[in-house]
Amino acid sequence: MTAVLYYFDGRGKAEIVRLAMAAANIPFTQEFVREKKQFETMRAEGKLLFGQLPMVEYEGHHLVQSGSMARFFAEQGGLIGSNEEEKLKIDILFEGTRDFNSAFMPYGFLGFKEVLDNAKATAMPRYLPIYNFILSRNGSNGYMVGSKLSLADLGLLEVVLTIEELLGEEELN
Numbered sequence: 001m002t003a004v005l006y007y008f009d010g011r012g013k014a015e016i017v018r019l020a021m022a023a024a025n026i027p028f029t030q031e032f033v034r035e036k037k038q039f040e041t042m043r044a045e046g047k048l049l050f051g052q053l054p055m056v057e058y059e060g061h062h063l064v065q066s067g068s069m070a071r072f073f074a075e076q077g078g079l080i081g082s083n084e085e086e087k088l089k090i091d092i093l094f095e096g097t098r099d100f101n102s103a104f105m106p107y108g109f110l111g112f113k114e115v116l117d118n119a120k121a122t123a124m125p126r127y128l129p130i131y132n133f134i135l136s137r138n139g140s141n142g143y144m145v146g147s148k149l150s151l152a153d154l155g156l157l158e159v160v161l162t163i164e165e166l167l168g169e170e171e172l173n
């Protein structure tokens with residue numbers, strides 16, 4: 001059955017869920033919630049456990065919490081490691097990407113330039129060398145753990161694409 005992702009028309013909290021579903025080959029469509037009324041209706045219908053988006057309709061359930069959904073779909077696709085050690089490493093590295101990614105999130109509250117300046121001054125110098133090190137230590141296959149794609153790689157991909165789009169590819173060199 002095709003999953004349906006409900007979210008605003010942007011990366012936000014939904015992008016990691018989109019990436020996990022795509023990488024796990026789970027077919028999904030998207031409903032962009034563009035009007036407050038639509039959001040309020042979903043809340044009133046009790047479809048949003050915490051009154052928040054993203055939400056994914058999947059096999060009769062209304063799933064929420066982006067991290068939980070990303071893990072769930074990644075597990076369906078065999079993207080969370082093949083033994084306990086790999087699972088722990090992938091989860092730690094994934095959580096790191098969430099902290100890194102959060103540096104680019106609050107552009108609704110702070111000014112766009114302020115958020116990007118902060119990210120450039122603090123999050124990027126902290127996280128980029130670490131992830132470069134993790135990737136090079138694992139060899140030349142381009143994955144962070146083992147020899148296949150994992151949720152940790154998807155988490156980093158999200159941040160890298162954001163940096164590329166907002167700041168330019170040269171910031172990654």
Ligand SMILES: N[C@@H](CCC(=O)N[C@@H](CS)C(=O)NCC(=O)O)C(=O)O
Pocket residue numbers: 012013051052053054064065066067
């Ligand atoms: N922990 C939740 C947070 C979701 C969240 O903060 N959603 C925001 C949009 S990005 C929202 O629905 N805000 C409305 C509200 O909290 O009233 C997740 O990761 O899914």
